[in-house]
Amino acid sequence: MTGALPSHARVVVIGGGIAGCSVAYHLTKLGWRDVLLLERRDISCGTTWHAAGLVGQLRSTHNLTRLAKYGADLYERLEAETGQATGFRRPGSVSVARTAERMHELKRLASMARCFGVEVDVITPGEAGRRWPLMRIDDLVGALWLPRDGRTNPIDTTLALAKGARQGGAILLENTPVTVIRVSQGRVVGVSTPAGEVACEVVVDCAGMWAREVGRMAGVSVPLHASEHFYIVTEPLAGVASDLPVLRDTDGYIYVREEVGGLLMGGFEPVAKPWGMTGIPADFAFSLLPEDWEHFHVLMEQAVIRIPALETAPVRRHVNGPESFTPDGRYLLGEAPECRNFFVAAGFNSIGIASGAGAGKAVAEWLIGGEPPMDLWDVDIRRMAPFQDNPRYLYDRTKEMVGAAYAVHWPFQQPVTGRGLRRSVLYDRLAARGACFGVVLGWERANWYATPGMEPIYRYSYGRQNWFPCAAAEHRAVREAVGLFDQSSFCKLRLEGPDALAVLQRLCANDVDVPRGRIVYTQMLNERGGIEADLTVTRLAAEVFVLVTATAAATHDADWIRRHLGDARAVLTDVTSGEAVLGVMGPRSRALLARLTDADLSSAAFPFLTSRQIGLASAPVRAARITYVGELGWELYVPTEFAVGVYDALVAAGEDLGLHHAGYHAMDSLRIEKAYRSWGHDLGGEDTPLEAGLGFAVRPDKTMPFLGREALLTQREAPLRRRLVVFVVDDPEPLLYHDEPIWRDGALVGRITSGAYGHTIGRAIGLGYVEHADGVSDRFVETGRWEIEIACERTPARAQLTAPYDPKSLRVRA
Ligand SMILES: Cc1cc2nc3c(=O)[nH]c(=O)nc-3n(C[C@H](O)[C@H](O)[C@H](O)COP(=O)(O)OP(=O)(O)OC[C@H]3O[C@@H](n4cnc5c(N)ncnc54)[C@H](O)[C@@H]3O)c2cc1C
DSSP states (O other): OOOOOOOOOEEEOOOOHHHHHHHHHHHHTTOOEEEEEEOSSSSTTGGGGOOEEEEOOOOOHHHHHHHHHHHHHHHHHHHHHHOOOOOOOOOEEEEEEEEEEHHHHHHHHHHHHTTTTTOOOOHHHHHHHHHTTTOOOOTOOOEEEEEEOEEEEEEHHHHHHHHHHHHTTTEESSSSSOEEEEETTEEEEEEEETTTEEEEEEEEEEEGHHHHHHTTTTOOOOOOOOEEEEEEEEEETTTTTTTTOOEEEEGGHHHEEEEETTEEEOOOSOOOOETTTTOOOTTOOSSOOOOOOHHHHHHHHHHHHHHHGGOOOOOOEHHHHEEEETTTOOOOEOTTTTSBBBEEEEETTTOOOHHHHHHHHHHHHHHHSSSSSSSSTTBBBSSSSSSOHHHHHHHHHHHHHHHHSSSSOOOOOOOOOOSSSSOOOOOHHHHHHTTTEEETTTTTEEEOOOOOOOOOOOOOSSOTTHHHHHHHHHHHHHHHSSSEEEOOTSEEEEETTTTTHHHHHHBBBOOOOOOTTTTTEEEETTTTOOEEEEEEEEEEEEEEEEEEOGHHHHHHHHHHHTTTTTSSSSSEEEGGGGGEEEEEEEEHHHHHHHHOOSSSTTTTOTTBBBBBEEEEETTTEEOOOOOOOSSEEEEEEEEHHHHEEEEHHHHHHHHGEEEEEEOOOHHHHHHHHHHHBBBBBTBBBTOOOOTTOOGOOOOOSSSSTTTTTHHHHHHHTTTOOOEEEEESSSSSSSSOOOOEEETTTEEEEEEEEEEEETTTEEEEEEEEEOOOOOOOHHHHHSSSOEEEETTTTEEEEEEEOOOOSOOTTTTOOO
């Protein structure tokens, strides 16, 4: 594919692997003709050509499953559509479990996948053995059978997407590396290649393991790192039929499939070998890395346990090819926050063949529609922070993330690499108190506190983990006495300038034109009325506001506001590092603070949803009367250099009041009892405030119309077909996490978006959206037989629209 380089294209797609070809294919399918794909060497020559070609549909989250299912469906019809063979077929797949915990995880995934029409059956080891006769089954607990899982030829499938793109009008040029990305006023304006320059409006970085390098051309961080990645292919073996299903034995880190009468066996070893730290050789095309049998040994050792015939099978080929991995094991999609019209589809963590189709479709729709077409937060590049582009961090984390693909995905699991990077100034104090830290966007956060004699280390399981009683005690202290949270990682954004109010009035669904010192809880919406941000806005002065949002949403929310600033006279600054935040929460919080300040803390002088500058323990502190745990309490915003002193004073003064350190697990339990929503879980771009039960925070009649208002007004005219409902499980034993299906009178009507154990209520509580074509009325919720499916078993639950704890919020306003 050579040809003349056009001088202009609407979109330039960089990279002709499966991701780039899929983006070009989908753009043309959606009617864009002026699409140019530039590949530095040959189509598929990077990582795509040597992939094993597994097209599994079961993914760790519901959205990734949706995208992977789309891929299998597209590949099935692509040959007929384009005339290019793909080699796609559906031999099905068998995933086996060696332990009860793994089986539990597989069943949870099966429950979730069924919500999206993925066919999946739980089968016995015997049934698994009948489908895979060469497999040893005596040590297995059970298995899943996915009859519609597929496999494909990666090169041919990529060529079919490329052909489809060309048929749709795209130009694809090989041997044309992009060497420069031209940016003007923060926006992509063109690319340069050795063959000349191309002016363009949009760039899509699909450069695989080169994507980080390509990102840097535009000042964009694309945090990914290559790792060596292995499989072997044996000579033909007796008993291996061409329709043999794909086998996954994730406890043994391996997958196996038929290949020309033999077996192809590869895997995800627990400690990987990052590669390409000093750059990728310029001539790297259709290239492999040296064999490394010593490193491969850990996979081989496990493979012969499962398939004894592999012990003596002659190996025909040993493949070691590089693939890129990201810090959290999920790929990177969407428009980069650093540069307008610079999109990314890269970092596929070895599921790029299975996910390339869905990712390409999602990016194409995003680019054309200006917004993510569905909730893509799991893979949105804005879940990352710039520090994650650091090469040493990426190198360390990549060692872990390869193995993480097949490790059990324990609830609350924390990475072990790349830790200790962002620490609150109170870190050492909290560690001395027994804090066990988890990590969010690099921030070390106290998740729970070990009791004396206990190690602050997680013992993971799908049941009650070792910290369960610790979090219960922390929870109780907050409900009954007073708890101390270090909330320093919460993202604080300061918006100031003559137009700051106008910007916020346009972006916020609530009215933020309030007196100085008022706090407003609000959402920011997209055109469809979907929730792009869920935050509090505090007016500090006529032209100064501080916005507080979740740690994980920091990059995303700042980007959302910045992209809507236009030429407004307002400046947005992330001031998170400038202030530590101490949450003092519980019925005795007033008594505790009163010991350290002369300020009047009574409700008359300091009502709920207000903020005041006070002197506290000789430090200047902004106290905000707000809560995410449903009790009387204050968040103390303390200049970082004063924070240790304030903390020490609080601890000393709180002892006889029952002050208890509390972590994020307790906070989650407390907030779910109050049915406080969590953005990224219960709220996202596909959910409107009306559906989410947040209509109380919407002011359609405020003086300035806000983004998303029209969509809400239209939605208000008809009964809501989708609503967030609170579920309390009848049985005190089971736990809810997320993605559990919701059943009403035997019909599947939704799924849980976030779940936690409510220690006051004594039951697991879940929030989840329920759908019904005729509308989800109050009566619909109050009647009916409700059940939540956990690991393929249904358990009865009570459905309600109000919070299970203090629904009238009397305690908050005490
Ligand atoms: C051993 C192995 C087994 C695998 N098995 C599977 C599997 O069974 N199932 C599955 O789903 N996935 C599998 N994968 C993963 C899959 O191969 C990748 O996720 C996928 O191929 C990535 O596609 P991509 O388009 O992002 O990257 P690539 O295929 O690497 O494409 C990127 C392209 O960008 C080009 N490029 C780079 N820089 C520039 C530039 N400046 N200008 C122009 N072009 C540029 C490169 O030449 C390259 O062709 C496997 C990977 C490996 C290594």
